[in-house]
Amino acid sequence: MAPRIPAAVGERLAKLAASGGDVADLAAFVAIPSVSAQPPHAPDVRRSAEFLRDRLRKAGLTAEIWETQGHPSVYAEWLGAAGGEAAPTILIYGHHDVQPPEPLEQWGTPPFTASVRDGRLYGRGVVDDKGQVYCHVLALEALLQETGRLPCNVKLIVEGEEEVGSAHFDALIEKKKERLRADAVLVSDTPMLDRDHPSICYGLRGLAYLEIEVAGPDHDLHSGGYGGGVANPGTALAEILASLHDKRGRVAVAGFYDDVVRMPGRERKAIAKLPFDEAGWLKTVGAPAAVGEQGWTTLERLWGRPTCDVMGVMSGYTGPGAKTILPSRALAKISCRLVPDQDPGKVASLLQAHVRKVAPAGVRVDVRVLHGGKPWRAEPRHRVFKAAARALEAAFGKPTVFIREGGSIPFVRTIADILQVPCLLVGFGLPDENAHAPNEWLDLSNFRKGTLACVGLYAEVAACIRKSPPKPAE
Template identity: 50%
Template sequence: MAYAPTLAWTPLSGPEEAQIVAAHAARMQRYVDFLSIPSVSAVPEHAADCRKAAEWLAAELRRIGAKRVEVSETGGHPIVVGERIEDPKLPTIVIYGHYDVQPGDPLDLWKTSPFEPIVRDGRMLGRGSADDKGQIVIHLAALEALLSTRGKLPVNVKYLFEGEEESSSVNLERWMAANPERCSGDAVIISDTGFFEGNLPALTVGLRGITYMQVDVRNSDVDLHSGGYGGSVINPANALAAMIASLHDENRHITVPGFYDDVVELSPDDRAAFAALPFSDANYLAGIDAKATQGEAGYSTVERRGGRPTLDVNGIWGGFTGDGSKTIIPAHAHAKISCRLVMAQDPAKIALQVEAALKAAAPRGLDVEVRNLGNGYPFLTPLGDPYLKAAAGALKETFGADPLYLREGGSIPIAALFQRELSLPVVLLGFTPPDDNAHAPNESMDLGNFEGGIRAVIRALDAVAALR
């Protein structure tokens, strides 16, 4: 098989390196075997394939030497667990990945068949090569190298590989509540993220939460003539526009009382991490074909995007919106509003605060209804976290550069779930290249990221052991 990874890594100095090199051909074959199972969780016709992938994974864990390996039922696609408890006195790391994948279509845009993986130009090409089967294979290879050379791991490890990540992890929270011992430990490593533009090593440390609401305001049962009634009754559209405008001040600071109370402010280290990102406003605007940036005074664009909360109108409507003119005072007006939230804002609490602020800003007598349509919690691993530092050191030793610390504007629900439900530090140690085409045609994994990932996982586990 062609083998020309584009990203360089530093080999390990111990006997594990020779084992990893010797196991290369077998590892690549297993990688191909795993990717060949079309475990698409969202498509009911692939349920048997999801189970087949779970059984394949369980068999691999057993073969390598994991204990208490189980394909655990969830009501949906099963969760595969296994562990190595070497010594109760050692730290225990929960390692998360997912064996389910996105559908392969649109098939005509693939250069190859999504479930017939091949190596081409230093990359493994195929659905799941990066997201997330390739990252699971990295962990399996690290486990195999450590057990076959040392006979044990430097720390205790519990593996938790789910099969519904691409279907919103619908059964994970309930399963975790029913199997607390399977996911208890000292820290969680989630390997489902990747490197920054330019294939620079990176650790995602923050993800924003969200609260989403709809606002409905009403004054009359029917639209009124604007000649006969304009200027003498509340115009719900005017009122809603003013209410929304009142939620920001001239510095784009959100005026909702209590909104910032729980915000963890950016530390000097946090700001240095943002400043270290190769980011320019001009490139950012060019990339989205937009005219100008705007945001909260006192913060850079990249800080506003990942490190600060927001309040945005997603849609607004009411009254006459057809062609031409119609002279009315609308009976009612509406808006969809979302807030992106940062640690440690509580989405349900923020929704109530925004509702109260909208009602307080409404003209007396206007009927205002605010409905909360959905919430998600923010996620943050502090830069000083020792497990994060262990992972950062492993990346630096392996790839030759300090990792960038990323805070993404969007969310990975499992990260917040692990942090909230287990109260554990969560490290997003992922290895995919930024151009991996995850969820898209021609998904691929750079084999330099893949091979380096194996070395980095071994170094990270050794570094965690050194914490005690």
């Protein structure tokens, strides 16, 4: 048992795991279909917030619902640490909403009935993010019930709109920032590198999402009667999309890379040393080859380089057989994943200017910005990261690795900017656990090690903060 984990707490969690009580407990949470994207499920998202609030109260924290203009968040706290307000405070983040379960026919067992098969728990939200929230719930409960206290003050914010872009969450955070004050933030919503490596994520990409509409004639035309007489929006859009990259896979939009902070050599060396199984990764992807911007490895491209990708294209007739029409319009969805210090608003403007410049004659183009989020990166050499790595190593019995993540968690950048404290992204999911897809699953041994790791994390991070107040994160 790791020195930071009280024996009684370790025993309690071991007993809970042996009886399956932890899984039954989580199953009740999973049973609530808190699908934030689908309006008919709005009452369920509220129900899951209430369930979690009550569960956190049972664990020994004070808890309440925080309303937003959209789905509600849950806030809980325990502020009884020795030293009171002067004691270190950790803010934990997670989300209780889930992705839609469709297509239902591809699930082996019903998505909202958590089922155990071969050491895995299946169900929507088991890993993203209800199971990871539960690691904290069970860890906090075990500490409070067995020792009557936590090693530091703990605040917990669990949002209800993460899967739909956190539209109202920034406003909530801004309004509640005094209540949320903390010395470090702990987020459990990212995957581990692989089963053998507990991981701390120190970087997330941002996002700029746009829609390009190309309009030609005001209605579809007979391609025999009119083809060759006017510009074809489908062809024009293809020309625009083809202009987005050069032959070396670089984004060919003027100014796109101006604010990109180049990955330092030491970071590239560290990434090269990670035990990344590229062949295995490619197998799970199912593509013939790993391809992208030249001069960078696959992990570097996924974590530290920006992209400009087509998400969808629509134009003309796409049904069976042949239909001879010249389409009146064409539409493409474009997503740019951003890295520090790119700004989503600026990138969107650059894209708009580029499309206007390259659009061929005879069509009208409209580029609409749908949404955006800023990238984030912390300094992994900060002592708080080292402290967290120790706690993970103790719980997993394996060395901790430092990774970045190609996706986005809007909350992280927001809270990092507001609180100016280190954010630790410590997740217990695996990359192939089908988050967002049918048959989402959670490795039960990671669920349990993750819970144990949380117990150690609170203590290690608190001790580290107490020794010397952390400098602001990058």
